[in-house]
Amino acid sequence: MKFLAVIAALQGAAGFVQLKQPPLAIVRRTIVDLPDFHNQTYYPSADVTFAAPASRPHSVHKPTCIFIPGVEFSALSTAQYAPSLRDPLNLAFMCCGHRENTRFEDLREALASYIGNKRGVVLVGESFGALLALDVAFEKHVRLIILLNSATAYPISKMPQAIDSLRELDEMAFRCAIIYMMVQHGPSTKINVDDLHVLTLMLLNLLLLKKETLVHRADTWIKAGCERVTRKRLRRLDGKVVIVAGEDDEMFPSTEEAEALHKMIPNSRVLVVKSNHLITADAFDINEVIREEFEEVSVVLLPGFGVRPERYLPAAECITSAFASCNISASVDIVRFTCPLLYHLEAASRVEEIACGKKHVLLVGHSQGAYQSAAIARNLKIPLVQWAGGAYERDNSIDYPLLTILCEDDVQHPCIRALTQTYPTYHQTPAKSLITMPHADHFYGVDSEDEAENLAEVIADFGAFAHFGDTGHVVAAHISRTASRFSHLVHEAGTIGMRDWCERHQSRLDHPKDRAGETSSIAVNKRRAEHHVASAHMMTSMLAIAMPWLDHAIDKYFFFPAFVCSHPDDYVVHLYTPSQNFGLIGNLLCRGAHQPFALVKLKHEGTNATAKVLNEATFTEALELLTDEERLRYETNGRQMKFGDDIEVPHIPLCSIVWLATPVCWDRDATGVTVRSPVLKTAVGNGVYGSRLNAKLITIPRVLEWLLVESFKQ
Structure with missing residues (x-):
């Protein structure tokens, strides 16, 4: 198969060099699953293009998955994963032109600008792309980062010596060396025809690179990335990271590097696959990894004592819609009881029955349910939203995410007294956060759809933050508004x-x-x-x-x-x-x-x-x-x-x-x-x-x- 790849590359090299077609045009022609590209966004300062396949309709309500290629930066190697990805994802492929003076900082700024305020972002970085993904993740919150044979291992690999050797070669010898390296470090597993096309196109794209361009990228891109992605910064990374390493990778010591990264990155795990440096879609099931991350959030709503569950239906629908706006699918289960008299006896068992076996659970308790839910959330170690109720105690032992929503015009639970008697860390996240709803009574959000939408937005933002780390800045904005509104009151108390x-x-x-x-x-x-x-x-x-x-x-x-x-x-x-x-x-x-x-x-x-x-x-x-x-x-x-x-x-x-x-x-x-x-x-x-x-x-x-x-x- 490797021999066929070389033959295909050599046979098409001459015509490809003459046509000098951009890689995306060839992908559009060659890969059946990606017939066309649309929504191309170009950043001239970095000579970078982000392109989305037309077969995946773009929607602002979907998470976005951005593929960042290796040093050849053609997006051809990562395009192979597109057909296997689930549909509810916006796809974007990052590729770069052949300009020789592009800096690492330019690439980082272009990627950060493209991410913008998107929620639920997934970055898939291959080799050098893994370096770029990590560096951007320090500044932009992303839900998931997938590293494929990360180039963080570049300083301890043999690649610096190999790059030094390439400097001494003439153009013909340089291109022969590229062909050899591509075949030697290409996929070690059986690949299909489309994968062969991709491999061939990657090789052709590398053949278009000048020696000076490749050496420039190694000297500036990779070295600059390794200098920025330090051990200290990795320990502060708050997104989830999946580190994929090819056990037969001869370009980098990827398995050893994966274990080292795993020790430094708090929320990470390692997957070792049977592959060389180029990990194919057959060797690594990317869809399974993303499916685990985007699993549905189960919201369990514990009603107030004596309040009919049907009254919470508008709130349940609004909560589902609010999570969807955060690019998260959610279901809402309203707890029902045999009879109101058994409310206190059945609450814990009913919640445990609904939450059993589910990975992402958010408990929402209203009124008396807020009091009942505190002990349940503590036992199950699940995030909790106390809505128009709660103990308001100075409990420094809370070790689960907690949001208390106070209704300012609440007769049953006076808001001001709660603010003065509640925990002193009401302005901190993720635990023990507190906000207020202006001009809201005890049943705010129960019967009115407009009120339910405002309340659901706060609940969804907190749920996305508690489970995935998303919308942290939004939750902080809610808390800051409460802090500025009642700062004088809290200070006086x-x-x-x-x-x-x-x-x-x-x-x-x-x-x-x-x-x-x-x-x-x-x-x-x-x-x-x-x-x-x-x-x-x-x-x-x-x-x-x-x-x-x-x-x-x-x-x-x-x-x-x-x-x-x-x-x-x-x-x-x-x-x-x-x-x-x-x-x-x-x-x-x-x-x-x-x-x-x-x-x-x-x-x-x-x-x-x-x-x-x-x-x-x-x-x-x-x-x-x-x-x-x-x-x-x-x-x-x-x-x-x-x-x-x-x-x-x-x-x-x-x-x-x-x-x-x-x-x-x-x-x-x-x-x-x-x-x-x-x-x-x-x-x-x-x-x-x-x-x-x-x-x-x-x-x-x-x-x-x-x-x-x-x-x-x-």
Whole structure:
């Protein structure tokens, strides 16, 4: 067969050189399965063309598979794989002209530009093409990279010496050497007639190359590629990589190189096939590899308690369509139960039954289903979307991709409270991501098709990212929008924000206004606030991260007693924000003390030393954080928040316990809410108990929750 290839090459060489037809024209004439090419995109800076076969209609809703050839760069060697590939793929063949001054950087920029914002891209790189595919994958996310006898082994192979030997040959000897190398390192398996045509055409294309062109490509393309594809960069590669090596490859030590690459690339695997350097379609089933990667995503939707599964049908259809726009096929199974009373007992078994044997599963839980799905996702180690529900806990042990979707106008699950009490890494991916849906209630996306489309887009983007690494920038954009919208709220709920808030209140008491309304000029040392909470101290923060279950215990047995026994002075005031309720006895002492109310111990000078004044200042600060649109909406349609006189606790024995046990009064009526805070105030003096103001104050996050959500509830 190799002899026939040489004879065919020699017989057609003269006519081919005279015609000087481009390789794509000959492929169009010779290979029956590729009768014509269309959608040819040419990049003049690199002298590169990307061509798609007309037998494969192009669609923006399909993944794109780009074939990158070896150093001859004719796309003839990779064209043999086209007939065996499944139909739902856009195909593109990259080929280069015979210009002698093309640089590696030009090829990389052309390929990156052609990829653009395409989703679900597959790169098939042969020999030098493998180098180019890896280098582009560092900058552009691709779903799958297939390396065929990668030229990363060039520096440790015999090829550099061979290229040096070619420099000394004249043109005739150079072309004879090319014929010998082509036959020697060609396919070692039995090939059909079409493969013989391809092999012949590859040889003819190489014969068209000048010696200077081939030497230039070896010196600049391959060497530059090897310098850029370093061990350090390979370890950061996030796409899936299949490394194919021919066990009889005499041009490169491909099997050894494949194992070395596998150790460096995190998400990779090795396939060793019976082949020389040119791996034919008979030796390597590329269709099987791609089929495994593009397997269908199974979305399991766990409904809310008491919600009929039929109500989720519009959402299911929109989720399927949204995955299709990401070039991913998906099916949606809505979990059904024997009867609603068995919801909690059957949820886990129903989900496991649907997900059994499936490779790519995405669990979506709505409302009560979001709570149920957390334990299921943890056990099955599958990505989870919590939709209008969830535990909102600071759980640092989550090791599976998690997206929480909060509905901003949700009555059952207040969005603002969730933002202030949820995990602090809400802006990170792939685990513990959090976004919000503006102007959305608890059943947003259930009945309305328009709402379902918006929700499905977010779910599909997260599913594509969690399973295939696609759309990571899109998910990050969703999270960034939430971060920018609620960054002030999250900051105010954090340790630094709460400490600054407490110090601002103390500053108001240190510089009271006189009767004329002017600020007093009395010089008072600025007091700092000590926040009694685990996250305010480095050691306890580290312990809480390493052992999350210690967070509540540390708060209960250390920080709360420390706050109770603390005393404000000329330098320090005290602040406490509990993280949980403390059982029966603890609740008797700390009723109303849980966030979003904060316990403070301040020093006062006698004037305006009331919790009402401080709460009004907090309300003003929170109102200033709103946008003009949000402020107008509240003033026009929202119920008002007002502040009544303090609930004064007399300074008697055990008065601190009485103060701790007195809850914040939250009186609701048709017009809004009136807040009254319990206060323990002592007379002005210099003793330990002099000039003290112990108060339970409303916090900025709690006011924001009212301004943005609760004031609009009926």
